[in-house]
Amino acid sequence: MSEAPASCKYGLWTNGLDFFFFQKIVERFDVKFNPLGHWPPADGTIGTKDVHSDAKLRKADPDMLRTAFRRCHNFIHGNEGMPKDAAFWQFLRLIYCKMYDEGKNQAERRFYAGYIPRERNGKTEYIDEQFDDEGRQKIRERIFLLFEDVKKAYSNLFDGTEKITLSERALAFMVAELGKYDMRRADVDAKGAAYQEIVGTNLRGDRGQYFTPRSAIKLVVEMLDPQENEKILDPSCGTGGFLVESVNHQLRRFRKEDQEPEDTEEFLSELQRIKEYVAENVFGADFDPFLVKATSMNMTMAANDPGNLFHMDSLSFPKGHLSGVKEANSMIPFGSIDVLMTNPPFGSDIPITDPAVLGEFNLAGKWDKNKETGVISRGNGFQKAVAPEVLFIERAIKWLKPGGRAGIVLPDGILGNPGDEYIRKWILRHCWVLASVDLPVETFIAEANVNILTSLLFLKKKTQEEIQAEDLGQETDYPVFMAVAEKVGVDRRGNTLYKRGPDGEELLKDVTEVEQVRVKGKMVERTLHRKEKILDNDLVEIGKAYRKFREENLEPGV
Structure with a gap:
């Protein structure tokens, strides 16, 4: 072990996780190392x-x-x-x-x-x-x-x-x-990733609450592209991933060419703009009071404001006994939301069986299919039990304004099982289907330990006039964006995956960064060049493909 230079004042020892800092104190007959x-x-x-x-x-x-x-x-x-x-x-x-x-x-x-x-x-x-x-x-x-x-x-x-x-x-x-960290100036992505890592190991519930991976959240927000003046809602917000990413989405819009604010005044102005956006247009709800608090902290870190969060059962809304119902009735009545994003709890092991709740949903009713004509129609009475994700589809559409957009995480069975055809029929009658993206099983295995195939379904609510016109036979053909993701940046164990060439070597890309450093009392810019691994994540390319698709094909409906 070589001797430290005489001019060295500070030292660091680390094993990659723990850090121990020292200050070297030179005395006449001794050298001490004070912990810092x-x-x-x-x-x-x-x-x-x-x-x-x-x-x-x-x-x-x-x-x-x-x-x-x-x-x-x-x-x-x-x-x-x-x-x-x-x-x-x-x-x-x-x-x-x-x-x-x-x-x-x-x-x-x-x-x-x-x-x-x-x-x-x-x-x-x-x-x-x-x-x-x-x-x-x-x-x-x-x-x-x-x-x-x-x-x-x-x-x-x-x-x-x-x-x-x-x-x-x-x-x-x-x-x-x-x-020692300035949390306000830290990137929303940095704070969100750090917070989600701690939350994910502590607050996973037993009611089908599978926290959505950040790459899937980013794709949903990017494809729905919420505007600054649009009200957004996640009626099953969990720890607030969709809401926080919406804040990040607006920040990127505020910053031209993704540049940092040049001075403190510009930074504070940006903070105030984001805070006003969150206070006026960002809403979330969850049945779990602990998750509501966790979302509040996540939003506070992202926007310096907790947003509008309600402790309530979204499937019982506008009824219910929980503390957030009254305020939610005032702020987010049905038909008031522009953009809805959610990953609802799902699974046949947590069915909704309360007749008072089921009676409020068409999709909870009994549906019949004529064997000769194949026509599906609403029958008499209600089912005794319905999976929650089915009811969340109807509740999401009811919350939207006509022309409002939704992105929902759903199990693949709803989109393909023969027994769920009535659900698809109901969706097509009330919504334009904007896009469908199949996710690989690794999506939820890594972060939720759930072996289930899911899809992202993107919908746009039809106006009553559009529904009536189609009921009278005036059907409209329109293109639907569809994609299949095979990689989401992680394997089944959660290990990060990077792109590799034909020889198996990891591919690298050139990255250029400009930072400001102090030299002789003056701030100067320094350009840094480095190589960076490329994440093997198809969702990034799917986002690009959807933007191109929309440039060539306008959204259906008004």
């Missing part, structure tokens, strides 16, 4: 009076943020004796504190691990609060007061009795780990 939570930023130094509030926070890339989230969650689970779900909610409360704190002026911020001056041998040393008993106590006092403000600010999500029960050691670790 992290190196100081490029424009800050240890010992600066207000380093905790004035130093520039780091913008996290996806891998860094994912690692930070995972380390925090694992630290609680492994060191606090908490089950994973309890550790998750403690982690979530701290994330709320972090996001709330970033909205304050720098001088008012409390989510940080700073340094304590100590006199030693006539010299002043700065001890990292994370590794000092007195420092940990100060961190705890700041965070506890901060969390009280958070509960008041988010009174619709907290009842006021919640507490942060982490030990001082765990609390100091997490504050030091998260406090």
Whole structure:
């Protein structure tokens, strides 16, 4: 092992997941290595009076943020004796504190691990609060007061009795780990990927809740292309993947050529525009109150606003006893939504059997097929049990405005089983079919451990005049986009797949990035060139093909 250069002030040891930072202190007869939570930023130094509030926070890339989230969650689970779900909610409360704190002026911020001056041998040393008993106590006092403000600010999500029960050691670790990142400036993709990784291992339910892979979510949003003035809804929002990606979709629209805001004023203006968009046009609902809270956090990280989220049973709407029903009736009545995106719970093992619910749906009725003519018509009475995904199709269409668009994840059986022909007949009568995309089985095996074939079905609601015209025989032929995805970027075990050439070698593409660095007190641009692996994901190409298809073929209907 070679000796470190004499001018080296800081060091790092890592095994790829854990990171240990050190500051080298050279004394007359000895060299010490003080532990640090992290190196100081490029424009800050240890010992600066207000380093905790004035130093520039780091913008996290996806891998860094994912690692930070995972380390925090694992630290609680492994060191606090908490089950994973309890550790998750403690982690979530701290994330709320972090996001709330970033909205304050720098001088008012409390989510940080700073340094304590100590006199030693006539010299002043700065001890990292994370590794000092007195420092940990100060961190705890700041965070506890901060969390009280958070509960008041988010009174619709907290009842006021919640507490942060982490030990001082765990609390100091997490504050030091998260406090150095600027969450507001981190890319929505980075925050979403990091958050989803933690959520996915803790909140998978037993009611058919299969969290949608991010690549499929991106394709749905891209193909539906929600506009800034359109109301969007996910009536089975889970952890908010479709809603967050819609925020990201608008951000890309706001930024010309995907460039970052040039200055703080432009950045804050962009934040305000996104916040207003979310407050006015983004809606979600879920039966699970924990998932509603998880979505709220996901939206807060993406847009600095939780959006309009309702704890309710969407299949019972506009009735129901849950807390979000009354507000949802006011804000999202039937026929008010422009774009609906959802991955509803599905499966024959969780059927809807409540007659009061089934009685509200045509697709819950008994349907007959004339053996001679093949005509399918509504019979008398209702079925005793119906799979939830069938009812979600009808509920989605009822929520849309005439001309509104929907993207729904459905099991392949609905699109192909002979016994489900009446469902397809009902869909074709009430909707234009814009597109259908078959997904491979790996889509849900990797993230939900569910071996099921699914498709993405894209629909556009017909007007009443269009339905009546077709009932009178005025049928209209129109092209439908169809695609089959064989690869979605992961294998059955969740391992990332990259494109390979005929010789089996991974293919690389050239990537050029421009970054700003400080040189002799001035900010200058530096161009970086590197090679990057190409994700083997057919959904990216399908998105491109659909855009080309729409350039050549207008959407059917008005």
